Amino acid sequence: MSARMLNWIAALGVAALALAAFLPGAVDSYAFSFLFFVFLYAIMAQAWNLVAGFGGQVSLGNHAFFGLGAYTTAILWSGNYLWGSLYDAYPRIYYFDPVTMALGGLVAALAAVIIGLPLLSKLRGDYFALGTLGFGEIVKVVLINGGDFTGGAFGVVAPAGTFDTLLPHYLVGLGLMVGVALALRLLMRSRYGLALIAVRDDEMAASANGIDTLKVKVAAFAGSAFIAGVAGSLYTYYIFHVGPDSVFDLNWMLLPLMMTVVGGTGTLFGPILGAFVMYAVFDLARIAVPDYHPVISGLTIILAMLFLPKGLMRVRGRRVA
Amino acid sequence: MQPDETLLRLEAVQKRFGGLVVLNNIDIAVGPNELIGLIGPNGAGKSTLFNLITAIYAPTRGRIRFRDQDITGIAPHRISRLGIARTFQLVRTFLTMTAFENVMVGAVYGAGGRVKHATEAANAALELVGLTARRDIRTAHMTLSERRMLEIARAVASEPALLLLDEPMAGLNPTEIQRMVDVIRRVRAEKGVSMLWVEHKVDAIMKVCGRVIVLDHGEKIADGAPREITQNRKVIEAYLGEPAA
Ligand SMILES: Nc1ncnc2c1ncn2[C@@H]1O[C@H](COP(=O)(O)OP(=O)(O)O)[C@@H](O)[C@H]1O
Ligand SMILES: [Mg+2]
Numbered sequence: 266m267s268a269r270m271l272n273w274i275a276a277l278g279v280a281a282l283a284l285a286a287f288l289p290g291a292v293d294s295y296a297f298s299f300l301f302f303v304f305l306y307a308i309m310a311q312a313w314n315l316v317a318g319f320g321g322q323v324s325l326g327n328h329a330f331f332g333l334g335a336y337t338t339a340i341l342w343s344g345n346y347l348w349g350s351l352y353d354a355y356p357r358i359y360y361f362d363p364v365t366m367a368l369g370g371l372v373a374a375l376a377a378v379i380i381g382l383p384l385l386s387k388l389r390g391d392y393f394a395l396g397t398l399g400f401g402e403i404v405k406v407v408l409i410n411g412g413d414f415t416g417g418a419f420g421v422v423a424p425a426g427t428f429d430t431l432l433p434h435y436l437v438g439l440g441l442m443v444g445v446a447l448a449l450r451l452l453m454r455s456r457y458g459l460a461l462i463a464v465r466d467d468e469m470a471a472s473a474n475g476i477d478t479l480k481v482k483v484a485a486f487a488g489s490a491f492i493a494g495v496a497g498s499l500y501t502y503y504i505f506h507v508g509p510d511s512v513f514d515l516n517w518m519l520l521p522l523m524m525t526v527v528g529g530t531g532t533l534f535g536p537i538l539g540a541f542v543m544y545a546v547f548d549l550a551r552i553a554v555p556d557y558h559p560v561i562s563g564l565t566i567i568l569a570m571l572f573l574p575k576g577l578m579r580v581r582g583r584r585v586a
Numbered sequence: 587m588q589p590d591e592t593l594l595r596l597e598a599v600q601k602r603f604g605g606l607v608v609l610n611n612i613d614i615a616v617g618p619n620e621l622i623g624l625i626g627p628n629g630a631g632k633s634t635l636f637n638l639i640t641a642i643y644a645p646t647r648g649r650i651r652f653r654d655q656d657i658t659g660i661a662p663h664r665i666s667r668l669g670i671a672r673t674f675q676l677v678r679t680f681l682t683m684t685a686f687e688n689v690m691v692g693a694v695y696g697a698g699g700r701v702k703h704a705t706e707a708a709n710a711a712l713e714l715v716g717l718t719a720r721r722d723i724r725t726a727h728m729t730l731s732e733r734r735m736l737e738i739a740r741a742v743a744s745e746p747a748l749l750l751l752d753e754p755m756a757g758l759n760p761t762e763i764q765r766m767v768d769v770i771r772r773v774r775a776e777k778g779v780s781m782l783w784v785e786h787k788v789d790a791i792m793k794v795c796g797r798v799i800v801l802d803h804g805e806k807i808a809d810g811a812p813r814e815i816t817q818n819r820k821v822i823e824a825y826l827g828e829p830a831a
Pocket of ligand 2: 632633634675
């Protein structure tokens, strides 16, 4: 399949998903919330793909950035730190507020820079992977012990109670998934994308050819964290109660990782395709045989690795669309 | 040669790995547009010398100067941007990139992060090494000889003043070796680049280089014209082994 055809199929798919939201009864259907979660996971998968697939740095801490974005949103909202008296006039002002969501991403990105600088200055990638995993646990413990500000082990509840339709969630989720894809496409065609691939392919050759490899890796890590933080923010508008066990669940890191690997690591469409396919598999497994769910999803991953070692998109590298 | 014309200057450089002294008390000066052969038995320290100049390792003693600037201990990407390019003994190309993208890395980042004229520089460098027809081929699908040429093109695209070549002929057949000699000559003639060239094939070095430096067990044992080197007692001993006592 040519890259051009793939782009057309993707554009048609997005248009269909957007229009489907306005079909009668769509909002109340099971498919609607199903798709909302697919979008959420597709955003997380793309975040992981940026640092690990394109950048070659395997982060095992993206659930922490998701959680930081979620907490930031819930705290800003419940404490009304942003909009002051405007909040009284417009009680829904925090809903999908771009400023709140961007701050969720920025807090996550800032944490990524702070942790990424020491971890990524080591040449060996496994330090980074383990370090990010440890970082996730540390953030969780810090938030549990954050006192009133973070709500301790219980967490923070956003003062919502006004959500009667999933339509905005669905549309914002779809928009963010597509927006991230377009942004990554632009990025990977730029000078920065060239440097990122160079660092992934051969770090020593990259630095011998003028690339500041630490800067490139930290930027990719921070970009990934930003996207994950925005996803966490989006999730807050769905779940309202942000607690250490819900938003720092390892699955927010592991499932997007699996989706990316199955869909095609280091490709633009792979993570999105993987999110659709794998979330369907997980969901069906959960409905059909609740007790065997982990076994079935595990088997799917093993089968995918055996028969599609490079993912559904088949070809590695950024040339695919 | 005037002292202020010196491009690269190593002053009493030493490199130790733990207790092992790999390079000791090395003084080398490279002038503009020089083509210098660097030879010596396996393990003599030739690649390590390149790794010191390009800051992959820091010397344990001594200073390295480039155009009157002390570059000892600065970051590898800054060395590249200052105008020192290199190839690797075990080829290091970006395998998932096309030939053109590989060379673009040098043209953009190696030349200091420029935006303008990078494409032209990359295309010209591919032309210079004869890879224009392979421009859009992925490096993973290229032969060893093509990858060695590609490394040189990537280095040339960064418009260096000094180029370090680490055994560019290793693993090539006689036809490819002849092509490599032509490319090295052309890079020097057309780009005016100074070169330090490590090679196992001593005969090629002697034919092409105006000056030859010999390393043995981490010491510089000779430095001069090819004719002097071939008659140097220390060099003969290093290559043929110590004469029986
Ligand atoms: N990173 C390293 N750690 C320890 N010893 C090294 C390292 N790099 C090179 N050496 C040693 O330094 C010596 C010189 O190696 P090298 O510079 O590769 O030689 P040459 O390129 O002349 O064949 C060898 O004995 C080698 O084992
Ligand atoms: Mg060597």
